[in-house]
Amino acid sequence: MFFLRFKFLSFRKTTAFLALVFALAGFTGTALSSPPDSTSACLSTRWPSEVSQLVPDPSLVRGKLKNGFRYVLKQNQEPAHRVAMYLAVQAGSLNETDNQRGLAHFLEHMMFNGSTHFPPGSLVNYFQSLGMSFGGDTNARTTHDQTVYNIILPSGSEKDLASGLRVMADYARGALLLESEIDRERGVILAEKRARDSAEYRTSVAGSDFAFRGTRYPERMPIGTTKTLEEADHALLKSYYDAWYRPDNMVIVVVGDIDPQRTADLIDKHFSPLTPAGPAPECPAFGKLQQKGVEAFYHYEPELGKTNVSIQSVWDLPLENDSLELEKKELLGLMGSMIVDYRLQRIQEKAKPPFVRAGYYSGDIVNRIGYASLVAQVGGSHWQETVTALDRILRQALVYGFSKDEVERARKEILAQLDARVLTADSEDSRTIANRIIDHLGNNRVYQSATQEKELYGPLTREITPAEVNAAFQERWSHNNRLISVTGDIALGDTGRAEIASLYREVTKEPVIASISEQKQIFPYLQPAPPSGPPQTSYLKDIHVERLVFPDGLVVNLKKTPFEENRVRVKAVFGLGKMKEPVPGVGMFLEDVVNGSGSGSLSQSAMDEVLASSSIQMAFKVDESDFSWTGTALAKDFELYSQVLYHRLVDPGLRENIFTRARKNYEQMYQKISQDIEGAMPLAVQPFLADYNKQFGLPPWSDVAQVNFTSLQKWASPLLRPGDLEISVVGDFDRDKIVAVLTKYFSGLALRPAKVPDLPELQFPAGKKLVVKVNTSVEKSLIVIAWPTDDFWDIHRTRRLHLLASVFGDRLREVIREKLAASYSPNVASFSSRDFQGYGYIISQVLVKPGTENAIVAEICRISEQLQKEGITNDELTRAKGPLLTSLQENIRTNQYWLNSVLALSVRYPQQLVWPDTIISDFSSISVADVNELAARYLHNDRAAIARVTPEDVDVRKGKGNLAFSKK
Known part of the structure; x- marks a missing residue:
């Protein structure tokens, strides 16, 4: 049932309101614990099935060690070779005493800062040496009721399994909790608390205090209190650690390419020696709601x-x-x-x-x-x-x-x-399965x-x-x-x-009448034009892709894969997207209006009702140089999917009431982000970095407010019925059935060859600075520094720029986060434009405490200058390349990669069809000299563009304005 409940929420709510106060306050849907074995403790080593008539999945291998530690193992082959390892400590912020508020989350941080087998500062490097990325393949989360650590291993070999279990066992009982590391990490956690601060978070906390008063829930926000975070020391942290990090309050879940018996033996080896530090703690009283x-x-x-x-x-x-x-x-x-x-x-x-x-x-x-x-x-x-x-x-x-x-x-x-x-x-992702098992155990399900x-x-x-x-x-x-x-x-x-x-x-005194039922809709209501004739077929044997070109211009790309059993992913691409946008902002309106309007004859709600018994999901997108319909369905539903796509292409829906709703949404969005430090990124910084080209970031509200339904309709109506069309299908399907369906519905369209947009160059603001003052009460600043590079189409260069950014980011993490504790999550990325010739940049973004901006800018520029003059080391290259190659090996075995990176738009850009042949070998061959050459060429601080976004030096503002920041 939990699968259905969470699946429904994710499937049906993707375009809905963010959620109520519970979600904003950090609600994850997991339980405090299973019902306790006694009234004195809230620990349980029972399996939920021991107290239920329901039978557990027979493919699970479950075990319990003599010390009460439990494990769940499951063989699974997606993604190939990889293993998801999750350690759940069944205690979170609800288990904290009054003077411990925030310690469950603080401890989660401290696990990466020194343990029995990993001295302080060594764990991230160790993960990278195994081919795992910090944050991607290794992470943790703390909620009200549990703390979960996860490691995604590169393989299920005995060596990798032992490495992962050694780390998890150190999390369980090997944390050193050194005072020096506590003091250093304190700044990182306070930076995270600052980064989380927002109008939404404040509202959710206030709502939680109101709705759940009388219970422990609103008194134990996982981030904790500033007082506790500032005063936490070894003794205080260890008091929580020893109370709740005990073998009989933990379970490890391992899902992936494993041998269950070998894995069980390794778990026994690493976790059987663990012992609790004392008697089981008393379970804190949860309280009772007071609302009447x-x-x-x-x-x-x-x-x-x-x-x-x-x-x-x-x-x-x-x-x-x-x-x-x-x-x-x-x-x-x-x-x-x-x-x-x-x-x-x-x-x-x-x-x-x-x-x-x-x-x-x-x-x-x-x-x-x-x-x-x-x-x-x-x-x-x-x-x-x-x-x-x-x-x-x-x-x-x-x-x-x-x-x-x-x-x-x-x-x-x-x-x-x-x-x-x-x-x-059979093709579910191991991470998804492991998370679901953890959720069920936490909920006593x-x-x-x-x-x-x-x-x-x-x-x-x-x-x-x-x-x-x-x-x-x-x-x-x-x-x-x-x-x-x-x-x-x-x-x-x-x-x-x-x-x-x-x-x-x-x-409530007013009478109500019954809801009026709507008439059932008839679908399909259109007949496709007769097929134009048989296609010309070619086969690209190196990547196992078939291309069909029909007489009337339809292009179909097909790739059969085993990655998602019985499922297909489809992308239909046409037109020039925002390239011909007559008014800034009309493209983003179009995306919302089309997605909310259904087809010409069926509203979106009517369309959803028609599709109630199907697996079809579909969305329209307006990109810089194309329009697209992207979706997924079970192979058995492919003809219905094609019918829906045909109706939305031939009889597109544009409804004025949906436009009105979208306009209200955008007005509210602009009002919010104009008073938000991070909102200045799309409103001011991204346009600044692109010479204020309308396709980058968000246009100003004064321009967007000029868009009306008539102008939208005039521009979009002729474009939504495609003049060119490329349909790519990737997945587990019967080739002949797919071709027959596509021929039936789309080969009769009158089409023309796709155009390759001819775009001007952009002028990067080399050496320029931007200062943005935001009308906000939230005490944080954003520092953005970008160095100009180049466009996307020299794939050899683009790949090396990505690796340079990875090394740069690692240095930023080591200095800004680990050494200075000045920011929770400093970030560096490489962006190379597919649409604008010669345009790209390496960009760093850091959220910091107001008043530290100058020092952080100087530090980032120092790191950049060091990279530009001295280059990277062989150790840095190895640690960056290993996780990247692990990720790439996984990525190329996904339908999303083949659909979005290789096939879609390959008519316009045929070089995409060559990239898969070289992606692994080329990344593997990247040398220190390759990266250093790019660092020397691009990372010149005198060409960097620097943006600083800071709060105005005033109290909380009253009232509203269309834009609440100023640019200098």
């Missing part, structure tokens, strides 16, 4: 740039063991959530919807708090109408229930997801295979009645509280809460 009746919450955050309105209900949950009854209860709740979202989508498609975005959320937090919430994003002046609309939607569902058709649609979607998981199970889930939930789903879904929905809203929240940039003053509560009480 109607309560209003108001939080003014002018820098949020929008207003959020919600109606919520929360309730205490007892810790429960997994069971068929519990799974059915969650399934019923999921179906109710899906149906409310259908209704919200239809409302948002109306001419004058009461909100910009809306979503329905229901579930649990750490298995102790149940919640149900209707959330909407609005323009502040319309918050009253939105409260009224949300109440009406809620009461319509509670009073009149859901229709048979609505339940049937939800049923179809769930059954389709169950089928899809079975068909693709039984992990089951795709086949088991289908066999369990399939019959349950088919048997569910509308009455059951209605009863489950009503039960979630039967608790004695309603929390009405208004947060954001609407100024209501000291009487805000009273005004909100009064409005809600009046609103």
Whole structure:
């Protein structure tokens, strides 16, 4: 069930509102722990299946050592050779005492700063020597209820497995926690706390304090308190470490190309010697919610740039063991959530919807708090109408229930997801599986295979009645509280809460009528033109790609792969994208409007209903030099996918109400990012680096505000029906069936050869400086330094620039983060334009404390000058190249690589078809001299462009403006 719940949220919410206060506050959906074995401790070494009638996935190899340490092993072949290793400590910020707030996260950092087998400063280099990247292949996370460390090994060899387990065992009980390292890492964590600070985070924390008061949850934000972070020392950190990092409170999950017995033996060798430092700690009391009746919450955050309105209900949950009854209860709740979202989508498609975005959320937090919430994003002046609309939607569902058709649609979607998981199970990524196992263990849920889930939930789903879904929905809203929240940039003053509560009480007195069901849609409604004739076929044997060129101009690229079982990925490319954009910003409007409009005859909600029982996902994108439709589907759904694509190409939808909604979204987005330090990057810095070319960064709101639906329609309508078309299909498919379908639907289109855009050169602002002052109360600054390089098309050079940036970034990490503790995540990247001749740069970006900007600029320039004059070392090259080659070996075995980097646009740029032959050999051959030559050529500080983004030296601003920063 957890697969379905998380899959639904990721699949259906990708274009929806970010989420309610719970998600913003750091909610991950995992549980505090399994129900304890005794009342004195909150540790459990039982498997969830030991206290449930549900049967776990038989492919899992599970074991428990004498000291209580547990392990879960699973063989899996995707990605090939690699192994995902996750260590879960079943304790997080909820387990902290009052003087330990932030220590769970602090400890996570300290694991990389010295342990039994790895002296301080050596662990990252060790990972790199194994071919693993820091942050990509090695990482960790701390939530309210657990701390998880992950390592993605290059292979399942005994050597690599032993190396990974040695590191994990040191995490478990080998941390040194040296005072010198604590003092140094303290600055990094405070920098991370500063980097996280934002209007959204402040709003979420305030909302959490209101909604969950009475419980421990809002008192234990994982980042902790500044006081604790500044005072933490060896003794304090060790007190938490010894209490909760104990073998009977940990589990390791290893998924990938492994021999289970050999892996189990290695786990026994590394973890059996571990012993707890003392008796099991007492489990902190979680508390009880205090909300009763109607309560209003108001939080003014002018820098949020929008207003959020919600109606919520929360309730205490007892810790429960997994069971068929519990799974059915969650399934019923999921179906109710899906149906409310259908209704919200239809409302948002109306001419004058009461909100910009809306979503329905229901579930649990750490298995102790149940919640149900209707959330909407609005323009502040319309918050009253939105409260009224949300109440009406809620009461319509509670009073009149859901229709048979609505339940049937939800049923179809769930059954389709169950089928899809079975068909693709053998090609699931090991990281995905390992994370899911960790989630199930943390939630005290039984992990089951795709086949088991289908066999369990399939019959349950088919048997569910509308009455059951209605009863489950009503039960979630039967608790004695309603929390009405208004947060954001609407100024209501000291009487805000009273005004909100009064409005809600009046609103609930109004009668409601039943929701009106919409007529079922007919699809397909168009017939394709007759095929133009057989194609000319060629085969590129070196990369196993087939190309078909039809008489009327259609080009089809096909590559069959085993990487995703029973699934295909499709990209249809045409036109010149933003190149012919008549007004700055019209392209980004077009992307939103097309994605939200459906086809000419079907709204997007109607289209979604048509596709309810399918696996189809599809999105439109406006790029710098092309338009594209990109998507994925099970191979069995390819003809339906082609029908949808044909309708959206031949009968594109452009709806004015969707444009109006997009305009409101962008207005709110601009208002927010204009008051955000990092928002200055797209608004000011990226345009500055590109000679203020309209295709880079975001155009100013004053330009975007001039776009109207008529101008959008005039420009886009002739372009959305393609004059040229290249369709690339990659995946696990029957070649003849794919060709027959594409021939049927697309070979009758009247097309012409694709154009290669002729673009002017861009003038890089060599030696120039930009200062941006942002009207914000958030205390952080952004430093951006870029050095001009060159465009993309000398692939030999582009690859070496990427490696130079990697070494540069590693030096930046060692100095700015590790030595100076001045920034949490300094970054260096190489950008080479595919569209503008001669244009590219190496760019560094660092978030720092205000007042340190000059020192950080000097330090970055010192590192750059050192690289330019002295070059890199052989050790640096080896440590950079190893992780890169590991990543490339994995990447070239993905459908995304072949679709997006090789096949799509290869008609215009045939050199893409040659790159796969050399990608590994060329990167492998990169020498110190190669990289040093580029460093000497490009990293001249007198040609660098420097941008500084800092807060204005004033208090929190009141009111709003179209742009809240100034450029100098």
